Amino acid sequence: MLALRTSHLITAEPLRGPDPGVPTTFTFPGPCPPPPCRPMPNGYTGTVDESISQQLRAAAGALLAALDEPERARATHRFDDLGARRWIEYRPRPRPGVCLADLRRAARKATHRLLASALSPSAYAQAVAIIGLEEILDRAEGGHRDRHSDDYWVAVFGDPIRDEAWGWRVEGHHLSISMTIVADQVSPAPIFFGANPAAVRWAGRPITRPLGPEEDLGRALLDTLSPRARAMAVIAEAAPTDIISATRPHVDTPMAPLGVSADQLSPTGRSMLDQLVALYLERFPPELADREARRLAGSPVHFAWAGPSWPGQRHYYRVQGDDLLIEYDNTADDGNHAHTVLRRPSGDFGGDLLAAHHRSAH
Known part of the structure; x- marks a missing residue:
């Protein structure tokens, strides 16, 4: 059973007042600014009591x-432009959407508010830190690739106000977050942090160290394993060069689970594996994280590791469960360049929700 943590490192604060650069017919889906609140076109004000689907629409x-x-x-x-919608690209490449660098402040802020509404406070902090690393990387490279923290794109698929099925993505170097919404249901995958x-x-x-918890908890889990369990968990002496799912819009299915299963672990090992899965699920707001935890409860979960186990060396791990694939690698730049992804091989880009929707309509 997955045990989700309910505390977060960052507490969201209410807005201190309206931003004159934001259109007055909309408001951020969070605590309402001092009265008068600005109404949404459909009559609600975007408060924290709304469902996550309503907050995303707002x-x-x-x-x-x-x-x-x-x-x-x-x-x-x-929405039916699958070439643009079923897309994940975490390298600095051209992509669908509009670049934040080309937008005015109000639109850039609205993009961040959309992103924040889809993530937990701790995950949003990770995302902002990842974006900021573009400036650090640009300095380290002497500016020859002209990286910038505004080089991120936002794309919306369908009409969030009128359409039952719609979606959006915020993406750039080392960040890709896709959300698909069907009626009041949200499919929150894939999500990539690097x-x-x-x-x-x-x-x-x-x-x-934005992805420190992901590295440390994976290694701590490996270190708790008995010699027998560790021998099953370690699938290769050398790590792969990248996450196996890469930038493919469809994960190969079935993708055989590798490593050691949760039922072969000690109580301590099972608890740490639960924590590792929860760390990734809690990138989402509680409503989505709790739903995913309930979906996975009682299902078999496998953990696999490749590469050396000591810090600073190139390594990789993978967690697989019921329509769940988590991958982590730190294999470039002498073990100082990390990738993580959470995918749902059958449910990526709303595949599960759309299939259920089509079944109910026929």
């Missing part, structure tokens, strides 16, 4: 309202 509507016509044309795509450099240190002490 935030996406606010984003589209903050764009001018040319920006909106670049940002919006048909970090280069994985750690910036001073005198051996970390200054920033």
